[in-house]
Amino acid sequence: MATIRKKGDLQWHVQVRRKHITETKTFTTKHDAEAWARDVEGKIDRGVYVSRIEAESTTVADVCDRYSREVLPRLKGKTPDASRLKTIKTKLGKLPIAAITSAILATYRDERLLEVGKQSVIHELGLINRVLKTCVIDWGIALPSGIPLVRKPQKPEGRSRRPSDTEIDAICEATESAELSLIMRIGLETTLRRSEIIKLKYKDVDLSVPCLNLYDTKNSTSRQVPLSKKAIAIIKSLPLRLNGKLFSIQPDSVTRAFKRALIRAKKKYISAQLNENKEPKADFLENLHFHDLRHEATSRIAEKVSNLIELASITGHKDLQMLKRYYHPKVEDLAKKLG
Structure with missing residues (x-):
């Protein structure tokens, strides 16, 4: 059974303890706190609950910085990827990685297409995907909704210019x-x-x-x-x-x-x-x-x-x-x- 208690005049704190899993969260209404508790308990009982705590407390800027320190140095394409990471941090850095959805990435794609070419956007979306995969596979940061998918721009035709x-x-x-x-x-x-x-x-x-x-x-x-x-x-x-x-x-x-x-x-x-x-x-x-x-x-x-x-x-x-x-x-x- 979840424990819900009021914190001051504007907040409700809820704690769920079930099958050795403990999760807590704060809401502005008791109704939202109860709904969240029921959802978490149901998922724990079905064995499908994935904690959002770390994903919600870790920003895109945080994982970009860590990727730059731990992964980038051993890659061949580290110089262009370092530049792309700066762009990603500028555009999405303040968001928690749990908030990165397909819709967010689609908006990012469309805005970047107004600034750079298709191939550059394809590279940036690919890098975002690799960073999120590293979070899940290597760093153990679970993404509750999984790694978001996004439709990449169609590849531009290859250059056909032949110098004489x-x-x-x-x-x-x-x-x-x-x-x-x-x-x-x-x-x-x-x-x-x-x-x-x-x-x-x-x-x-x-x-x-x-x-x-x-x-x-x-x-x-x-x-x-x-x-x-x-x-x-x-x-x-x-x-x-x-x-x-x-x-x-x-x-x-x-x-x-x-x-x-x-x-x-x-x-x-x-x-x-x-x-x-x-x-x-x-x-x-x-x-x-x-x-x-x-x-x-x-x-x-x-x-x-x-x-x-x-x-x-x-x-x-x-x-x-x-x-x-x-x-x-x-x-x-x-x-x-x-x-």
């Missing part, structure tokens, strides 16, 4: 970085991600095969990437470094150097066209990102291997559906194959 040889040459010629052009060429010959190129060490290079042995990849799966003659020549031209790495530049520096070279190449192109009284092409050197080189490399190598399984073993894609987002064959080339 002329554009690539223009960027390589315009850069003031001693390493950017070599990094770009290695990427085009191997399909390696920016981070994978920067992490390369001489011990990862096996010229007897020849291949690159990758151990620290984005999806944590080791793989061997065959080397073309051009890639071998580039690697052999690199100076030896005391730290054993092929390149000294940092990943973010690669992106910044690429953007600066792109701007300089565009200006140089426009100036040259105008000097010759020609109209510059609007799409030349436009809408290009460093990661587009991986798309281009994947599409180029796809023409040389016999099937998508071989291609995936080179690119490191586990999902062929994702691989299709990187493989962009030119329709004229497909037409030639059809005869």
Whole structure:
């Protein structure tokens, strides 16, 4: 039987003790206190009661901070996830995790879609889900209503921009970085991600095969990437470094150097066209990102291997559906194959 007693003029305190479970809560009316007590006792008797105390006293900000301390340091994507956690704390931080419902997440989704792109919102919703799962599975914080579900935005179509040889040459010629052009060429010959190129060490290079042995990849799966003659020549031209790495530049520096070279190449192109009284092409050197080189490399190598399984073993894609987002064959080339 629940114990209900009045606290002052405006509150009713109720305590339920049943089958070694003790729960307490305070209400503003006796009617609400009695209703809560009956509900808790019924659930305890049926063996389905889940305590809300810890979930109601723990805020989203609390679990984000704990996730940042205990989980994030051992993850590969810790830098972007750290930024996403700050956004989640700003938007939802004051709410107790027990209050996070599907409706709350749907509102969060819709508001964020007005501020950022679909893919960013998908990443943020995925992170919220992982944080709540960690609460339940690893930290023993029960969510009475379970982990809330929410419909994620439809994934945007993958980029299909393929830089031409002329554009690539223009960027390589315009850069003031001693390493950017070599990094770009290695990427085009191997399909390696920016981070994978920067992490390369001489011990990862096996010229007897020849291949690159990758151990620290984005999806944590080791793989061997065959080397073309051009890639071998580039690697052999690199100076030896005391730290054993092929390149000294940092990943973010690669992106910044690429953007600066792109701007300089565009200006140089426009100036040259105008000097010759020609109209510059609007799409030349436009809408290009460093990661587009991986798309281009994947599409180029796809023409040389016999099937998508071989291609995936080179690119490191586990999902062929994702691989299709990187493989962009030119329709004229497909037409030639059809005869």
